[in-house]
Amino acid sequence: MRDPSDNYSLDNGRTWIEPEEFAYPAGSLARSRRHAMAECDDGIVRKILIGIPNTAFSIPGRVKVKRESISGILINDNGTFRFSSAGKKQARKY
Numbered sequence: 001m002r003d004p005s006d007n008y009s010l011d012n013g014r015t016w017i018e019p020e021e022f023a024y025p026a027g028s029l030a031r032s033r034r035h036a037m038a039e040c041d042d043g044i045v046r047k048i049l050i051g052i053p054n055t056a057f058s059i060p061g062r063v064k065v066k067r068e069s070i071s072g073i074l075i076n077d078n079g080t081f082r083f084s085s086a087g088k089k090q091a092r093k094y
Contacts, residue, residue, distance in 0.1 A: 015081040038074055038081040048083050050074050
């Protein structure tokens with residue numbers, strides 16, 4: 001994983017996303033995932049494990065909070081990446 005302080009196109013300082021090329025090392029599908037830092041529903045910025053975009057507007061992903069895996073989608077909200085949970089489980093501030 002790259003350091004978020006590195007300069008690449010999808011970094012706004014607080015939230016960032018690895019380029020899609022990271023999901024295809026050496027042209028294979030051996031690692032069809034990448035990482036992002038995004039603001040969760042509870043307002044905390046967390047590391048998200050994301051996949052390949054399934055639409056032009058969202059990327060499926062999951063985050064672990066208190067040993068609980070929460071699935072959802074990653075969206076770009078005016079330059080800030082936000083993770084919105086898609087199931088019954090929600091990221092709660094403890």
